[in-house]
Amino acid sequence: MNAMLLDEINAPFESENHIAELKIDGIRGLVNKQDRVKIYSRHQNDITSRFEEITEAATRAVPSGTKLDGEIVVCDLKTGKPDFEATMSRFQSTRRKQITPGLCYVAFDILSYKGKDTTSLPLMKRKELLEEALTENELIKRIRYVEQGFIPLFDKCREQQLEGIVLKQRDAQYFQGKRPKNIWQRVIAYNRAECLITGYSKVSHAWSIGVSRNGEIVPAGLLKHGLNTPIGKTVFPFLKQAVIKETDNFVFVHPFVKIGVRFRYWTRNGKMRLPVLEEVIF
Secondary structure (H helix, E strand, O other): OOOOOOEEOOOOOOOOOEEEEEOOOOEEEEEEEOOOEEEEOOOOOEOHHHOHHHHHHHHHHOOOOEEEEEEEEEEOOOOOOEOHHHHHHHHHOOOOOOOOOOEEEEEEEEEEEOOEEOOOOOHHHHHHHHHHHOOOOOOEEEOOEEOOOHHHHHHHHHHHOOOEEEEEEOOOOOOOOOOOOOOEEEEEOOEEEEEEEEEEEOOOOOEEEEEEEOOEEEEEEEEOEOOOOHHHHOOHHHHHOOEEEEOOOEEEEOOOOEEEEEEOOEOOOOOEOOOEEEEEOO
């Protein structure tokens, strides 16, 4: 089972040929119920044993011969929002039989129903089959979608600090293991900030970055994305001239290079999630 991957665009649009869903910030999961339920990651790793309660709930939720595509997520019980850190903590935990409050599986597509492949059907027909096939319970849910008002939905995601939305063509087939253009398009509600480069790794292509707060530079994490762009390549010669000290694995520099960074959100330990270099300000 190979998951269909998402294209990315910068801004939402309105279209009668699309629907829109919330982009859920969790772990991609493919549920396959044959004689028993198995769960696979987007990289085709068997993760069934990591989510025993979802496996049991899926056994009750769908008939044999069903394959689902969806997201495994832990939601904050107070806000209802996906909590990626809690999701990853659960995924990495060795105490898997312990029930995790807020854990659920949200199905957004169906790849097989009653033993018949459905990937060649148009999306809206697959949505009908998903509604027919899946009986929701406390852990297995079906995603909701809207057929208009995509821009206001995205604006609401930004306001509520949700990850964003996915725009999907109504008549598109499911392309397993591929990232086709213009079929599933995610629009991420990025945050943006100005940062200072405080050092760089000797063992991987990464910069340490910080933000200025109350006259001090507060560490904001490691920046790994966007460094191989023409913009990113202009910076390194300046960093080599600004070295303060070195260790075996890292070089610390005077924080004089200012950059513009986009990122998903601030984590609980005060770091940027998935920062990406956008511009060099100097």
